[in-house]
Amino acid sequence: MEVNPRLTSPKEVRALLEKLGHRPNKGLGQNFLIDANILDIIANTAEIQPDESVLEIGPGLGALTERIIPKAASVTCIEKDPTMVAYLKSRFSGFSLIESDALDVDLDALFAGGISKVAANLPYSVASRLMVDIAECEHRPVLMALTIQKEVADRLVSPPGNKRYGVLSILTGVFYKNTRVKKISPTCFLPPPKVWSAVVRMECRAVSLLGSAEYPVFKNLVKSCFSQRRKQIGTILKKLGVVPVDALLTEAGIEHTERPEQIEIERWVALARLL
Numbered sequence: 001m002e003v004n005p006r007l008t009s010p011k012e013v014r015a016l017l018e019k020l021g022h023r024p025n026k027g028l029g030q031n032f033l034i035d036a037n038i039l040d041i042i043a044n045t046a047e048i049q050p051d052e053s054v055l056e057i058g059p060g061l062g063a064l065t066e067r068i069i070p071k072a073a074s075v076t077c078i079e080k081d082p083t084m085v086a087y088l089k090s091r092f093s094g095f096s097l098i099e100s101d102a103l104d105v106d107l108d109a110l111f112a113g114g115i116s117k118v119a120a121n122l123p124y125s126v127a128s129r130l131m132v133d134i135a136e137c138e139h140r141p142v143l144m145a146l147t148i149q150k151e152v153a154d155r156l157v158s159p160p161g162n163k164r165y166g167v168l169s170i171l172t173g174v175f176y177k178n179t180r181v182k183k184i185s186p187t188c189f190l191p192p193p194k195v196w197s198a199v200v201r202m203e204c205r206a207v208s209l210l211g212s213a214e215y216p217v218f219k220n221l222v223k224s225c226f227s228q229r230r231k232q233i234g235t236i237l238k239k240l241g242v243v244p245v246d247a248l249l250t251e252a253g254i255e256h257t258e259r260p261e262q263i264e265i266e267r268w269v270a271l272a273r274l275l
């Protein structure tokens with residue numbers, strides 16, 4: 001019987017890729033995790049219970065998949081690369097595989113169908129977009145354990161009063177409490193990426209800071225203001241044609257002279273509710 005290659009052995013992963021005739025695709029962010037400790041940290045951060053259904057985006061060769069299948073009641077994976085899809089099908093059973101670009105999948109329908117957790121080493125080019133898309137889902141998952149670029153992780157978890165605080169921290173922060181779990185060196189991947197990475201934990205708030213009906217105005221406000229983040233909020237709102245700026249700002253507890261990055265999520269919510 002042929003033994004499956006160990007996905008935490010650089011030598012065996014290299015040989016497997018060669019056997020598949022596959023060169024890691026940079027455009028698809030194919031940096032495969034080969035560090036068992038980091039893979040265990042992601043799988044454990046998701047706190048998967050035996051009755052839970054889990055989504056993995058970008059399973060690649062399956063290094064994380066093989067850790068979550070035994071923990072969960074069901075695992076659904078979305079993978080864009082046909083070579084990875086064929087290999088995953090040949091190696092694993094007892095999971096569902098959607099061959100698609102994750103951006104084209106109706107994620108909310110998957111969550112509505114009972115998937116409550118996400119564990120993934122996300123493709124970095126679409127990571128921010130996916131985190132916001134998932135946070136915006138009506139049936140958003142209760143917990144996500146994700147590997148993303150460290151610089152994006154810093155923005156995700158940043159508090160106000162910091163240049164990293166912005167649209168990503170705020171739009172996800174309305175629905176999730178975000179924390180950084182572990183920094184990851186490029187040497188934990190094959191091939192190593194140019195940047196450091198990080199595991200993050202996104203825990204859904206018991207009560208969102210904003211209702212879904214109010215969210216579109218809020219999102220529009222935050223995005224418009226952060227596109228001019230160096231200006232004072234009073235000046236930005238006047239330029240956007242908001243009236244009466246001073247009265248609205250006072251009611252929301254915001255000083256005319258504050259910059260967008262000084263305003264906590266709760267005060268953005270208060271301001272959006274007044275508009």
Ligand code: SAM
Nearest residue numbers: 028032033058059060079080081101102121123
């Ligand atoms: N989970 C594997 C691991 O940790 O070794 C692979 C992670 S690799 C960073 C990202 C994976 O996402 C690759 O397998 C890539 O083919 C896949 N991918 C890239 N863009 C995608 C997209 N838009 N939708 C679905 N999968 C995508």
